[in-house]
Amino acid sequence: MAIPLSWYLILSAALFSIGLFGVLARRNAIAILLGVELMLNAVNINLVAFWRYLDPTQMTGQVFAIIVFAVAAAEVAVGLALVISVYRNRKTVVADELDMMKW
Amino acid sequence: MNFWTDPIQVTADWLMGLFTGWGMAEGLASILTQLLGIVILITIMLVIDILLVWIERKVVARFQDRLGPNRVGPFGLIQPFADIIKLFIKENITPVGVDKVVYNLAPILSVFSVLILWAIIPLAPVIIGVDLNVGLLYLVAAGAIGTLSIIMAGWSSNNKFALLGAFRQVAAMVSYEIPMVVALLIPTVLAGSMGMLGISQAQQGMWYVILSPLGALIFLISAVAELGRAPFDLSEGESEVVAGFHIEYSGMKFGWFYAGELLHAFTFGGFWGILFFGGYHFFGLENLGPLVAAAIVLFKALLGYWVIMWIKYTLMRIRIDHMLAFNWKFLVPLSLVVLMVTALLNTLLRDASAWVIGLSMFLSNVVIAWVTIEILRGRSRAEREMVEGSMQPATESANH
Amino acid sequence: MTILFLITAVVILASAMMVVTSRNLVHAALWLVASLFGVAMLYAQLNAGFLAVVQVVVYIGAIAILFIFAVMLTRREMRDTGPGLNKNWGVSALVSLLTFGGLTYLLSNWSGFSQTSADLPSGFDAVAELGSALISPDAFVLPFEVASVLLVAALVGAVYIAYNPRSGDNPRSGDNRE
Numbered sequence: 127m128a129i130p131l132s133w134y135l136i137l138s139a140a141l142f143s144i145g146l147f148g149v150l151a152r153r154n155a156i157a158i159l160l161g162v163e164l165m166l167n168a169v170n171i172n173l174v175a176f177w178r179y180l181d182p183t184q185m186t187g188q189v190f191a192i193i194v195f196a197v198a199a200a201e202v203a204v205g206l207a208l209v210i211s212v213y214r215n216r217k218t219v220v221a222d223e224l225d226m227m228k229w
Numbered sequence: 230m231n232f233w234t235d236p237i238q239v240t241a242d243w244l245m246g247l248f249t250g251w252g253m254a255e256g257l258a259s260i261l262t263q264l265l266g267i268v269i270l271i272t273i274m275l276v277i278d279i280l281l282v283w284i285e286r287k288v289v290a291r292f293q294d295r296l297g298p299n300r301v302g303p304f305g306l307i308q309p310f311a312d313i314i315k316l317f318i319k320e321n322i323t324p325v326g327v328d329k330v331v332y333n334l335a336p337i338l339s340v341f342s343v344l345i346l347w348a349i350i351p352l353a354p355v356i357i358g359v360d361l362n363v364g365l366l367y368l369v370a371a372g373a374i375g376t377l378s379i380i381m382a383g384w385s386s387n388n389k390f391a392l393l394g395a396f397r398q399v400a401a402m403v404s405y406e407i408p409m410v411v412a413l414l415i416p417t418v419l420a421g422s423m424g425m426l427g428i429s430q431a432q433q434g435m436w437y438v439i440l441s442p443l444g445a446l447i448f449l450i451s452a453v454a455e456l457g458r459a460p461f462d463l464s465e466g467e468s469e470v471v472a473g474f475h476i477e478y479s480g481m482k483f484g485w486f487y488a489g490e491l492l493h494a495f496t497f498g499g500f501w502g503i504l505f506f507g508g509y510h511f512f513g514l515e516n517l518g519p520l521v522a523a524a525i526v527l528f529k530a531l532l533g534y535w536v537i538m539w540i541k542y543t544l545m546r547i548r549i550d551h552m553l554a555f556n557w558k559f560l561v562p563l564s565l566v567v568l569m570v571t572a573l574l575n576t577l578l579r580d581a582s583a584w585v586i587g588l589s590m591f592l593s594n595v596v597i598a599w600v601t602i603e604i605l606r607g608r609s610r611a612e613r614e615m616v617e618g619s620m621q622p623a624t625e626s627a628n629h
Numbered sequence: 630m631t632i633l634f635l636i637t638a639v640v641i642l643a644s645a646m647m648v649v650t651s652r653n654l655v656h657a658a659l660w661l662v663a664s665l666f667g668v669a670m671l672y673a674q675l676n677a678g679f680l681a682v683v684q685v686v687v688y689i690g691a692i693a694i695l696f697i698f699a700v701m702l703t704r705r706e707m708r709d710t711g712p713g714l715n716k717n718w719g720v721s722a723l724v725s726l727l728t729f730g731g732l733t734y735l736l737s738n739w740s741g742f743s744q745t746s747a748d749l750p751s752g753f754d755a756v757a758e759l760g761s762a763l764i765s766p767d768a769f770v771l772p773f774e775v776a777s778v779l780l781v782a783a784l785v786g787a788v789y790i791a792y793n794p795r796s797g798d799n800p801r802s803g804d805n806r807e
Contacts, residue, residue, distance in 0.1 A: 135736050140642055141641060145649075148648060150718075150725070153713060156699055160648055178676060182750075188762075195684070199687055206787075209699060366686060372690070
C-alpha cells in the first residue's frame with residue numbers, strides 16, 4: 127500500500143510539537159537547544175516530503191532542506207558557544223537562573 | 230550467466246528458489262536471502278579480521294627486527310585464535326559508576342561503523358553490496374558514527390583519563406575529516422561520480438594515483454588520523470593517557486575495539502586502493518572473472534594496510550597541538566589548493582587525450598608539492614635563524 | 630514499505646520523547662542521535678539519498694558531538710542535577726498538544742493532504758539534479774553562497790564568543806612567557 131502524504135505531515139507535526147514542548151518546558155539551556163534541533167528536523171521532514179510528493183523533478187525542496195541544514199549547524203554552533211560563555215561567567219546553565227536583565 | 234561470471238546473482242536466485250520451494254512467501258524469501266547475504270559478508274569480514282591480527286603481529290615483529298609469533302602452529306598462524314580465546318575467557322570487569330547502556334553500546338557501535346563500510350566496496354563489477362551513488366559521503370558518515378562511539382566509550386567509563394583520551398581523539402577525528410572530504414572530492418571530480426563503482430570503472434585508463442599523487446597522500450594521512458593509529462594515536466599512547474578511551478574495557482569488549490581498529494585500517498587500505506589505485510583494475514586481469522577481481526581488490530587492500538602499518542611502526546607519536554596545527558594550517562589549505570587545481574585542469578583539458586591529461590595533472594601536483602616544500606623551507610629557515618640568533622649570547626659567554 | 634515507515638516513525642517519535650524528558654543530559658543528547666538517525670532513514674525512504682547521508686554527517690557527526698561536548702563542559706558535578714522540567718511544564722504540554730492539533734487540522738483541510746507519491750521518472754539522478762540546482766545561476770546559487778557566508782560568520786562568531794583569554798591557549802601569552 128502506498129504511503130499517503132498525510133502520514134509524513136502528521137509525523138513532522140508530532141515531532142515539531144515534541145520539540146516545542148522541549149523548548150518550553152526544560153530548565154537547562156542546552157536541553158532547550160536540543161528541542162530546537164527537533165523542530166528544525168521536523169521542518170526538514172516536511173520539506174523533503176513535499177518535494178517527493180508534489181514534484182520530484184524540481185529540486186526546490188531538497189535545496190531548501192540543505193539550507194536548513196546549514197542554518198541549523200550555524201545556530202547550534204553559536205548557541206552552544208553562548209551557553210559555554212555564560213557558564214564560564216555565571217557557573218550555571220539553568221535558564222531560570224539567568225535573570226540579570228529582569229526588572 | 231553461470232556462477233563464475235555472476236556469483237552473487239546466481240547464489241541469490243538459487244536461494245530464492247530454495248525458499249519458495251519450501252513454501253515461503255516471495256517477500257519473506259527475498260528478505261531472508263538479503264539477510265543471509267549480509268550475514269555471510271559480515272562473517273567473511275570478521276574472519277579476515279582474525280587473519281589481520283596475525284599479519285599485524287608478524288609485520289610489527291619484522292619491523293622491529295624480530296620474528297613474531299612462530300610457536301603456535303606453522304608460522305604462528307594459530308596465534309590469533311589463541312588471542313581471541315584468551316579475550317573470550319577473560320573476566321569482563323565493569324567498573325562502578327559506569328553508565329551501563331552507553332558503556333556496553335560503545336564497542337558495538339565502533340565495530341558497526343566499520344562493518345557497514347563493506348556494503349559499498351566494489352569487489353568486482355558485479356560483486357558489490359549496494360551501489361550507492363553517494364558512496365563517498367557514506368564513507369564519511371560511517372566515520373562520524375565511529376567518532377560518536379569513541380566519545381560514548383570515553384564518557385561512560387567514569388574515568389578522567391578515558392574522558393581526556395576520548396576528547397583528544399574526537400577532536401583529532403573531527404578535524405581530520407575536512408582534508409579527508411576534500412581529498413575524497415578529487416576522485417569525484419576526476420570520475421564525475423560519487424559512487425564507488427563509478428570511480429572504479431573510470432580508472433580503466435589511468436589510475437588516479439598518477440593523476441593526483443598529492444590527493445592520494447592527503448587521503449592517506451587523513452585516513453591514518455581518522456583511524457586513530459600512530460603517529461596520531463595520542464588517545465591510546467600507553468605513556469600518555471594509559472590507554473585512552475578504552476582503559477576501562479576488558480575482555481571481549483576491548484577485543485571488539487582492537488579488532489575493529491584493525492578492520493578499520495584494512496578497510497581504509499581497501500578504500501585507498503579503490504579510490505586511487507584502480508580498484509579491481511589490474512592491466513586487464515580483472516576480465517578473467519569476478520572472483521579474480523575480488524582477489525585483486527583484497528590484495529590492494531592488504532598493500533594499503535601494509536603501508537598504514539609501515540607508517541605506524543616507523544614514525545613517532547605527534548603531540549595533540551602539533552597534530553591539530555598540522556591539520557588546520559597545512560593539510561586543509563593544501564588539500565583545497567590541490568582540489569581547485571585538479572578541478573580546473575579537469576575542466577580545461579576535458580577534450581584532450583589521455584596522455585596530455587595525465588602528464589599535466591601529474592606535473593601540476595609536482596609543482597604544488599615543490600611550492601609547498603619551498604614555503605616550508607623558508608619558514609623553517611626563518612625559525613632556525615630566530616632560535617640560533619637568540620642562542621648567540623649564551624655560546625659567546627660560554628667561550629669566555 | 631509501510632512497515633518500514635511505521636518502524637521509522639516509532640523510532641523518531643519515541644527518541645524525541647526521551648530527548649525532552651531525560652534528566653541526564655548526555656542521555657538526552659544520545660537519544661537525539663537516535664532520533665536524527667531515524668530521520669535519516671526517513672529521507673532514504675523518500676528517495677532523497679544524498680540528504681540522508683548528509684543528515685548523518687552533519688547532524689550526527691558534528692552537531693550531536695558538539696552537544697555532547699557542550700554538556701560535558703558545563704557540568705558542575707558528574708551526577709544528574711535536579712529535575713529536568715521547569716514549573717510550567719503542564720502549560721507547555723497543553724500548548725504543544727494544541728499546536729499538534731492545530732497543524733493537523735489546518736493541513737487536513739488542504740486538498741492534497743492524502744495524495745500518494747508518483748513514481749520517479751526513470752533515469753532520474755537526484756544527486757546530479759541537486760548538484761546542478763545548487764550551482765546554476767538561474768537556480769539556487771545565490772542562497773548557496775549566502776549560506777556559506779552565514780557559516781563563516783557563525784564560525785568566527787562562535788570562536789570569538791567562546792574564546793577564553795585567560796586560559797593557556799592564547800597564542801600571544803605562549804610566546805611572551807620567558
